Amino acid sequence: xxxxxxxxxxxxxxxxxxxxxxxxxxxxxxxxxxxxxxxxxxxxxxxxxxxxxxxxxxxxxxxxxxxxxxxxxxxxxxxxxxxxxxxxxxxxxxxxxxxxxxxxxxxxxxxxxxxxxxxxxxxxxxxxxxxxxxxxxxxxxxxxxxxxxxxxxxxxxxxxxxxxxxxxxxxxxxxxxxxxxxxxxxxxxxxxxxxxxxxxxxxxxxxxxxxxxxxxxxxxxxxxxxxxxxxxxxxxxxxxxxxxxxxxxxxxxxxxxxxxxxxxxxxxxxxxxxxxxxxxxxxxxxxxxxxxxxxxxxxxxxxxxxxxxxxxxxxxxxxxxxxxxxxxxxxxxxxxxxxxxxxxxxxxxxxxxxxxxxxxxxxxxxxxxxxxxxxxxxxxxxxxxxxxxxxxxxxxxxxxxxxxxxxxxxxxxxxxxxxxxxxxxxxxxxxxxxxxxxxxxxxxxxxxxxxxxxxxxxxxxxxxxxxxxxxxxxxxxxxxxxxxxxxxxxxxxxxxxxxxxxxxxxxxxxxxxxxxxxxxxxxxxxxxxxxxxxxxxxxxxxxxxxxxxxxxxxxxxxxxxxxxxxxxxxxxxxxxxxxxxxxxxxxxxxxxxxxxxxxxxxxxxxxxxxxxxxxxxxxxxxxxxxxxxxxxxxxxxxxxxxxxxxxxxxxxxxxxxxxxxxxxxx
Amino acid sequence: xxxxxxxxxxxxxxxxxxxxxxxxxxxxxxxxxxxxxxxxxxxxxxxxxxxxxxxxxxxxxxxxxxxxxxxxxxxxxxxxxxxxxxxxxxxxxxxxxxxxxxxxxxxxxxxxxxxxxxxxxxxxxxxxxxxxxxxxxxxxxxxxxxxxxxxxxxxxxxxxxxxxxxxxxxxxxxxxxxxxxxxxxxxxxxxxxxxxxxxxxxxxxxxxxxxxxxxxxxxx
Numbered sequence: 001x002x003x004x005x006x007x008x009x010x011x012x013x014x015x016x017x018x019x020x021x022x023x024x025x026x027x028x029x030x031x032x033x034x035x036x037x038x039x040x041x042x043x044x045x046x047x048x049x050x051x052x053x054x055x056x057x058x059x060x061x062x063x064x065x066x067x068x069x070x071x072x073x074x075x076x077x078x079x080x081x082x083x084x085x086x087x088x089x090x091x092x093x094x095x096x097x098x099x100x101x102x103x104x105x106x107x108x109x110x111x112x113x114x115x116x117x118x119x120x121x122x123x124x125x126x127x128x129x130x131x132x133x134x135x136x137x138x139x140x141x142x143x144x145x146x147x148x149x150x151x152x153x154x155x156x157x158x159x160x161x162x163x164x165x166x167x168x169x170x171x172x173x174x175x176x177x178x179x180x181x182x183x184x185x186x187x188x189x190x191x192x193x194x195x196x197x198x199x200x201x202x203x204x205x206x207x208x209x210x211x212x213x214x215x216x217x218x219x220x221x222x223x224x225x226x227x228x229x230x231x232x233x234x235x236x237x238x239x240x241x242x243x244x245x246x247x248x249x250x251x252x253x254x255x256x257x258x259x260x261x262x263x264x265x266x267x268x269x270x271x272x273x274x275x276x277x278x279x280x281x282x283x284x285x286x287x288x289x290x291x292x293x294x295x296x297x298x299x300x301x302x303x304x305x306x307x308x309x310x311x312x313x314x315x316x317x318x319x320x321x322x323x324x325x326x327x328x329x330x331x332x333x334x335x336x337x338x339x340x341x342x343x344x345x346x347x348x349x350x351x352x353x354x355x356x357x358x359x360x361x362x363x364x365x366x367x368x369x370x371x372x373x374x375x376x377x378x379x380x381x382x383x384x385x386x387x388x389x390x391x392x393x394x395x396x397x398x399x400x401x402x403x404x405x406x407x408x409x410x411x412x413x414x415x416x417x418x419x420x421x422x423x424x425x426x427x428x429x430x431x432x433x434x435x436x437x438x439x440x441x442x443x444x445x446x447x448x449x450x451x452x453x454x455x456x457x458x459x460x461x462x463x464x465x466x467x468x469x470x471x472x473x474x475x476x477x478x479x480x481x482x483x484x485x486x487x488x489x490x491x492x493x494x495x496x497x498x499x500x501x502x503x504x505x506x507x508x509x510x511x512x513x514x515x516x517x518x519x520x521x522x523x524x525x526x527x528x529x530x531x532x533x534x535x536x537x538x539x540x541x542x543x544x545x546x547x548x549x550x551x552x553x554x555x556x557x558x559x560x561x562x563x564x565x566x567x568x569x570x571x572x573x574x575x576x577x578x579x580x581x582x583x584x585x586x587x588x589x590x591x592x593x594x595x596x597x598x599x600x601x602x603x604x605x606x607x608x609x610x611x612x613x614x615x616x617x618x619x620x621x622x623x624x625x626x627x628x629x630x631x632x633x634x635x636x637x638x639x640x641x642x643x644x645x646x647x648x649x650x651x652x653x654x655x656x657x658x659x660x661x662x663x664x665x666x
Numbered sequence: 667x668x669x670x671x672x673x674x675x676x677x678x679x680x681x682x683x684x685x686x687x688x689x690x691x692x693x694x695x696x697x698x699x700x701x702x703x704x705x706x707x708x709x710x711x712x713x714x715x716x717x718x719x720x721x722x723x724x725x726x727x728x729x730x731x732x733x734x735x736x737x738x739x740x741x742x743x744x745x746x747x748x749x750x751x752x753x754x755x756x757x758x759x760x761x762x763x764x765x766x767x768x769x770x771x772x773x774x775x776x777x778x779x780x781x782x783x784x785x786x787x788x789x790x791x792x793x794x795x796x797x798x799x800x801x802x803x804x805x806x807x808x809x810x811x812x813x814x815x816x817x818x819x820x821x822x823x824x825x826x827x828x829x830x831x832x833x834x835x836x837x838x839x840x841x842x843x844x845x846x847x848x849x850x851x852x853x854x855x856x857x858x859x860x861x862x863x864x865x866x867x868x869x870x871x872x873x874x875x876x877x878x879x880x881x882x883x884x885x886x
Contacts, residue, residue, distance in 0.1 A: 647811065654807045658776065665779040 001050050002059040002076045005084065005127060008043045012036065012120035019113035029102035032112050033095045040091035040119060047084030050076060055496030060129060067132050070189055075129035078496035079261070082337065083126045083253045086344045089479075090246035091119045093472045097352045098238040100468030104359040110151035111236055118144040118242070122250050131180035131189040135173065138254070142169035142218075145247060148239045149231045161230035168217050168227040175214030176254070179207045183262060194262045204263045208270045211258045212277065218251035220304045221311060222281040223619045228304060229288070233296030233364070237355025240296060244303040245348035249340050252310055259318070260333075260501040266322040268417050274315030275420075279427035282308025282434035287591060289441045290583055291615055293576045294364045295354045298445050299347065302390065305434055306343040309405060310336050312427055316408045317502055319420050326504035328411045331519050333502045334494050335404035341490065342397040342483060346389040349476040353383035356465035356473070357449065361458040366445065366576040371454040375462040380450045382473035387446045389480040391439040395533035397483035400517070402435060403527060407519045437583070444579045453570045485529040488517050577613060584613070592616055671719050675791055678712035679798035682832060683774060686805035686825060690770050691763045695748050695756060695817060699741050702821050706736035709828045716835045719791075725835055732831065740824065740856055747863060748817060761812045773804040795836025802829030814874055816866060820859050827852050 015035055022028030050057075060075040076084075098115075105111060121144055124137035146169065150162035180189065187197035199207070217224035232243050259270070285304030292298045313336025320329035356379045357372060358364055373380040389396035392403075409431070412424035454460035464470075483490055488509030495505040509517050516528040562568055588594035593616040601607035644652070685705040692698040710733035717725030748754045781797035788796075806826025810819050866877075 647814070650807070651811050654811050657807070658773070658804070661776055661780050665776060665783060 001046060001054065001057075002061050002074060002127075004046045005043055005076060005123070006061060006063075006074060008039045008046070009120050009123045009127070011039045012116045012123070015039070015116035016113050016120070019116060020109070023109035023112040029105070029108050029112060030099060032116065033098045033102065036116050036119060037092055037095035037099070039116075040088040040095060043123060044085055044088035044092055047076075047081045047088065051078060051081040051085060051493060051496070055081070066130075066136070067189075070130060070132055072133045073129035073190055073192075074124075074127045074133070075191070076127065078500050079253070079256065080126050082494065082497050083249065083340075084123065086249050086341055087119075087122050087126060087246050090242060090249075090344050090348050091122075093348050093352075093476055094238040094242050094246075096475070097241070097355070097469050097472035100466035100470075101236075101238055101355055101359060103466075104355075105236055107151065110153075111148055111239065114144045114147045115239070118148065118239075122246060125250050126253055129191045131184060131191070131194075134254075135177060135180065138176065138218075139169075139173050141247065141250065142166075142173065145231075145235070145239070145243055148235045150234075151236060152234065155234075157230075158234040161227070161234040165227045165231040168224065172214045172217035172224075175210045175217070179210035179214060179258065182207050182210070183258075191262060198264060201267060205267065205270065207263055208259055209273065211255055212273065215251045215255040215258075216277065216311075218254070219248045219307045219311070220251075220281075220285075221277050221307060222284050222304065223623055225281070225285070225304050226620060226624055229292075229297050229300040232300040232303065233294065237296070237351055237358060240300075241348040241351035241355070244300060244351060245344045248303055248307055249344055252307070252314075252336075252340055255311075256314065256501065259314075266318045268319060268322040268420060271315045271317075271319035271322060272419060272423060274311055274318060275423055275427050278308050278311035278313075278315050279430035280308070281305070282312065283430045283437070284308075284591070286434045286437040286441055287583075287587055290437060290444070290580045291588065291592065291594075293366045295357065295366055295369075295445060295449060296351070296364050298366075298441065299350050299354060302438065302441060303343075303347060305438060306339065306347070306390075308434065309402065309431060310339050310343070312336075312431060313339060313401075313405050313408070315427075316405070316412075316424065319415065319424070320408070320411075321502050323415050323417060323420075325411075325414060326502060327506075327520075328408055328414070329502040330498045330504040330506050331404060331411075332408035333498050334491055334506050335401050335408060337494050337497060338397075338404065338483075338487070338490060339401035342389070342401050342480070345476050345479050345483065346386045346396075346398060349386040349473055349480065350383060350390065352469060352473050352476070353379055353386060356469055357462075359469075360462040360465060361456075363456065363458055366448045368456040369449040369454070369459045370452045370570065370573065371450075371459060372462055373450045375454075375460075376464045378470050379465055379473065382470070382477045383450065384446060385477040385480055387442040389484070391442045392435050393439070394527075395481070395484045395529045395536060397480050397487070400484060400487040400527070400529065402431075404519055405431065407525060411520070440580075440583065444576060448574070448576045448579065452573045455570045455573070481533075485533045486515060487527075487529055488512065488515055491517060588615065591618065593618065671715075672791055675712070675715055675719060676794055678708060678715055679795055679832060679836075681708045682712060682828070683798050683801050683805070686802050686809075686829075687767070687770055689809055689821070689825060690766050690805065690812075693757050695815070696745070696754055698818055698821055699744050699748070702825060703737050703741040705825055705828060706732055706741070709832060710737060712832060713835045716795075728831065728835060732828075735852075736824065736828065743856075744817065744821070751817075751863070753815070753817070756815070766808070766812055770805055770808060773808060774801040777801045777804055792836050796833055799829045799833035799836060802826070802832060805829075816859075816863055816874075820856070820863075823855070823859075824852065 015032060019028075019032050022032045025031075055078045058075055058077040060073065063072045063074070066072040102108060118141060121137050121141035125134060125141060128134040128137055142165075146162055146166050149165055150158055152158050153162075182203055183194050183197075183199065185203075186199070187193040212221070213224065217227075220228040232240050235243060259266070282305050285301050285306075285308055289298045289301035289305065292301060313332050316332035317329045317336065320326070320332060354364070356376065357369065360372075360376060360379075361369065363369055385396070389398045392398040406428065409424055409428035412421060412428075415421055415424070454462075491506055491509045495508075498505050506519060512518060514528055515530045516526050518526045560568075584592075584594050593614075595614045597612045597614065599610040599612075601609060682705065685701060685708055688701045689698060689705065692701055710729045713725055713732055714729035717723065717729060777800035778797050781793060781800055785793050785796060803826050806822050806824075806829055809822030809825060813819050813822060
């Protein structure tokens with residue numbers, strides 16, 4: 001098993017230099033993405049069979065690379081297998097999509113070599129069983145994705161995005177490095193040794209905070225999210241899908257691996273920190289998303305929301321585990337893992353949809369799109385599935401995982417600690433708010449881009465995208481539906497992961513009547529995706545048939561009432577900003593200090609009236625800008641050191657040496 | 667190890683420190699070079715004695731390198747450079763002999779304390795050697811810091827390097843290849859610095875590094 005996985009990773013790594021050569025050939029992109037598709041599919045199937053059939057075996061391997069006295073350790077347990085499935089399902093879908101999408105890429109040489117290396121790095125992070133390999137792969141993953149973020153380097157915005165990304169990535173790696181350094185202080189870098197060691201409670205607490213900073217900055221937890229909405233949209237669309245759908249999940253893996261596996265028994269206040277970060281992340285992420293008009297940015301901000309949901313689930317699992325309620329912890333943990341899987345599916349799907357739209361129109365701005373449902377009907381259908389799934393509407397998969405998270409939240413009164421009893425319902429409220437906003441956000445995204453009349457010429461002349469891209473989108477859409485109507489299968493497949501991480505599992509779901517899922521007890525709550533699906537399908541079909549039967553032949557076309565203004569312009573349609581105006585007025589005035597500036601021309605003047613909206617990112621202004629300013633100030637002061645004479649440099653070295661020796665001596 | 671062997675090793679290493687002190691207050695370049703030749707000679711003796719004591723024949727090669735390169739070739743070459751540059755009559759104003767000597771004594775005391783504290787387990791000869799070697803290195807740095815003339819800075823650097831060799835031979839089991847590579851790096855540094863000396867002189871008619879500062883528009 002692990003040998004197959006490692007050979008596939010090696011094949012991906014070998015494809016990276018091949019990408020340099022292939023990028024010069026006209027059909028090189030097809031060969032490379034095809035090879036990536038094969039390698040990731042192999043990995044996906046291997047990991048899936050491992051998870052389903054041999055979840056209790058943990059094969060491991062040691063390769064003589066890396067640190068000479070340590071080697072590189074790899075291990076394939078249930079958690080790794082699950083995340084390998086997520087990573088490689090996303091990777092395979094992205095490679096399939098790219099088989100068609102590569103035609104829109106004007107400089108393939110800037111993407112092709114990094115793409116397979118990026119996939120390989122994410123796989124190695126998940127497989128690694130020692131801190132050194134983990135960190136090297138983690139950093140490799142950051143660097144290769146950075147290279148693809150700046151692949152369209154002629155746009156100044158992308159270069160800035162790359163810069164911010166690189167800074168935040170190095171900050172995150174630093175935090176992880178410190179965390180592993182603390183863990184390794186008495187055990188060494190091998191994960192097996194770290195598991196066997198017993199760090200003190202205080203040290204574990206510091207490690208958890210550092211991991212939350214390190215993995216959280218990669219996953220996009222507020223307030224460490226600043227880079228994410230800049231960097232994810234800047235990359236080519238299939239890479240955006242990987243970064244948003246998959247790489248954030250690798251960050252979640254890092255958090256789970258360290259906090260649930262390497263560090264011993266949790267303490268209740270860890271969960272408090274995670275919950276207090278996770279809940280606001282969900283709400284703020286989606287509020288940001290609502291304010292955007294760039295499709296890919298909306299998707300990137302919505303990733304932040306979903307990461308908030310996942311971390312809330314993990315925080316709940318920590319809380320219940322710390323208080324000894326294993327069976328609820330298993331529920332919360334399974335919900336979080338299920339959401340990891342689901343989000344990877346629908347976020348990749350939506351980014352592919354955005355990529356198809358971008359390829360067909362060259363536009364990412366919603367205010368310039370519209371009416372695409374007539375010009376790209378298949379893309380529009382697949383994207384609709386993604387939008388419904390991410391809005392957590394039954395019978396799709398997003399609903400199941402969020403519903404399970406709420407089931408865990410509803411059990412919080414059983415916790416003995418008062419702090420958690422008070423915080424968890426509040427976080428639940430935030431999540432509910434986020435779910436509602438997410439629905440609004442995706443109604444806006446879909447309605448403005450795909451419905452209505454085209455707002456620009458490029459949107460009016462768009463064409464359906466190619467077959468490969470459509471195949472990738474429809475495959476993911478099918479997975480979304482399957483995971484939505486047969487969630488029991490997925491919950492049972494996650495049982496070994498939950499057993500390893502929180503020590504208990506959810507009740508078995510397969511075999512219950514009508515494929516119902518029952519998280520705790522039938523008397524309490526149950527959900528049946530299949531029945532909901534059949535009901536929706538039946539009602540929809542009946543209604544559609546009835547309307548078609550009785551109304552279609554009564555259709556008359558007549559000029560619409562135009563209020564006295566003939567030739568209505570598409571610009572008078574509902575716009576993205578007008579759709580989000582109510583929410584902006586209610587929440588934005590505080591959170592974004594939003595201001596609307598209206599300019600009315602004097603009476604009788606033919607000039608147009610103007611309405612300007614001013615938004616401030618308080619987190620950027622309040623956290624990042626002061627830090628940048630302080631660093632700028634300090635570097636200005638230190639700058640003198642760059643222009644000293646040789647003798648003064650010598651004197652500095654000499655004095656530093658003497659001072660250090662004095663420290664040793666005294 | 668007999669106490670006589672230890673005493674002689676101690677004596678030779680101590681003489682190296684003494685030679686370093688002598689270099690600190692030489693304000694004429696020729697005198698400085700002569701003391702440097704003496705410094706290198708003492709180093710060669712000391713390394714040779716270590717070779718005899720440790721019965722490590724490869725250390726004789728190190729001693730030979732020290733004698734030929736550092737005690738003969740480099741001083742002679744520097745003599746010629748000084749003559750060609752026409753600066754053999756220049757008197758360098760050192761910061762103030764008293765002050766420099768006090769600083770030097772402080773540095774030696776510091777290196778003794780450091781070394782005796784951090785190497786309690788090592789054998790006595792190695793400890794003493796390392797302590798003296800660190801003093802020589804620090805004194806070499808002090809020479810470089812207190813001089814303005816590029817030639818005397820080079821000499822300071824060479825004496826610093828002698829301290830490194832002393833440390834290396836004091837520790838048992840130092841492979842020969844390390845010492846040879848150190849010797850070569852010094853030779854190359856010497857060549858490069860020699861070329862630079864002439865280039866500086868061509869530009870500024872002086873090898874006083876203050877000229878460089880003035881050129882960069884810095885005031886002192």
